[in-house]
Amino acid sequence: MAFVMMMGCYDDGDKMRLDDYLTNRCDDGRISLAEAKVTRQLAEAAIAITRLIRVSGIETDLGAETGGANSDGDDQKALDVMAEEIIIEHLQNTAAAYVLSEEQDAPIALSSDEAADAASSQDQHMMVAIDPLDGSSNIAVNVTVGTIFSIMPCTNGPMPCRGRDQLAAGFFAYGPQTTLILAFARDTAPQCFVLDERDGQFVAMDDLVRIPDHSNEYAINAAYAAHWFSPVKSWMAEVLAGKEGAYSKSFRMRWVGSMVADAWRIFRRGGVFLYPGDHRKGYENGRLRLVYEANPISFLTEKAGGRAVNGSDRILDLLPEDLHQRTALIFGSAAEVDHLIAFHRNE
Ligand code: AHM
Numbered sequence: 001m002a003f004v005m006m007m008g009c010y011d012d013g014d015k016m017r018l019d020d021y022l023t024n025r026c027d028d029g030r031i032s033l034a035e036a037k038v039t040r041q042l043a044e045a046a047i048a049i050t051r052l053i054r055v056s057g058i059e060t061d062l063g064a065e066t067g068g069a070n071s072d073g074d075d076q077k078a079l080d081v082m083a084e085e086i087i088i089e090h091l092q093n094t095a096a097a098y099v100l101s102e103e104q105d106a107p108i109a110l111s112s113d114e115a116a117d118a119a120s121s122q123d124q125h126m127m128v129a130i131d132p133l134d135g136s137s138n139i140a141v142n143v144t145v146g147t148i149f150s151i152m153p154c155t156n157g158p159m160p161c162r163g164r165d166q167l168a169a170g171f172f173a174y175g176p177q178t179t180l181i182l183a184f185a186r187d188t189a190p191q192c193f194v195l196d197e198r199d200g201q202f203v204a205m206d207d208l209v210r211i212p213d214h215s216n217e218y219a220i221n222a223a224y225a226a227h228w229f230s231p232v233k234s235w236m237a238e239v240l241a242g243k244e245g246a247y248s249k250s251f252r253m254r255w256v257g258s259m260v261a262d263a264w265r266i267f268r269r270g271g272v273f274l275y276p277g278d279h280r281k282g283y284e285n286g287r288l289r290l291v292y293e294a295n296p297i298s299f300l301t302e303k304a305g306g307r308a309v310n311g312s313d314r315i316l317d318l319l320p321e322d323l324h325q326r327t328a329l330i331f332g333s334a335a336e337v338d339h340l341i342a343f344h345r346n347e
């Protein structure tokens with residue numbers, strides 16, 4: 001096998017490809033053709049972004065600041081802008097009538113025939129919310145970044161729905177491998193894929209994803225400890241007390257600074273991620289955005305048997321009031337998140 005790999009030949013055997021996965025779901029009525037096409041186009045966009053990172057990054061500084069700022073006032077990097085352009089281009093001529101992007105103040109209307117047809121057909125009229133490039137601060141230092149997406153029905157103009165009403169959600173992580181985790185509303189668990197860069201195909205990985213209920217790994221930016229609200233401070237004190245404390249176990253900490261990378265690890269081996277609200281001005285509701293960061297991650301988390309909350313409330317029940325509103329986000333292994341919920345409800 002090693003020899004075959006060295007010779008540049010390969011055989012992906014019986015592994016299921018993303019196209020087959022989508023076709024199966026169309027055939028059993030779980031998703032519409034329109035949903036399959038939007039998902040496929042997002043995957044094509046991710047392949048183009050992967051190539052951009054691998055190849056164009058040699059001659060272009062993808063982490064260079066463009067001088068522009070996104071909806072939140074964050075400086076835009078070259079790759080933020082390029083990734084968004086690629087995704088929007090790929091969603092033309094699909095049933096996506098609008099794209100809501102972290103990089104734009106307002107939804108972008110797509111004016112293709114298919115989107116127009118979709119607009120007249122209630123069940124196929126869609127809106128895609130994206131964080132085109134999650135982990136922007138890591139672009140320049142060759143650390144995993146990603147694209148997060150949420151596919152929503154568009155029954156009321158370009159207004160995002162509650163997270164529990166998403167049609168599908170997923171994210172791509174551009175790391176040593178490009179990977180995808182994806183779930184549709186009627187799925188009972190998400191599926192992971194890895195990009196085979198030799199032929200540009202996403203190939204299914206092992207079994208369906210299930211986040212272990214218990215874990216001893218957490219992710220939080222501890223540099224903000226002085227600003228945390230008391231429930232997180234109290235929980236962290238228990239965590240740091242280790243085996244001798246009330247939690248009675250020792251933890252490891254990981255913090256990548258790209259949520260997609262922390263999330264991928266949690267979907268593969270469990271753990272808990274926290275970006276809580278804190279006392280810093282403007283961070284009372286944390287940093288992450290509800291519609292295109294917290295909702296898709298929470299949808300995947302619950303499909304994988306985990307929990308996702310803002311402290312005390314389920315993320316997927318929150319009604320978006322603003323396209324770019326922030327929310328505190330805690331997600332991951334059910335038992336650990338439940339423990340955190342108890343701290344929030346008791347204080
Ligand atoms: P971005 O979408 O602008 O890249 O911001 C989101 C990122 C997350 O990926 C990550 O978890 C968080 O911001 C890191 O924030 P901080 O630098 O405050 O730790």
Ligand code: MG
Pocket residue numbers: 131133134135293
């Ligand atoms: Mg982000």
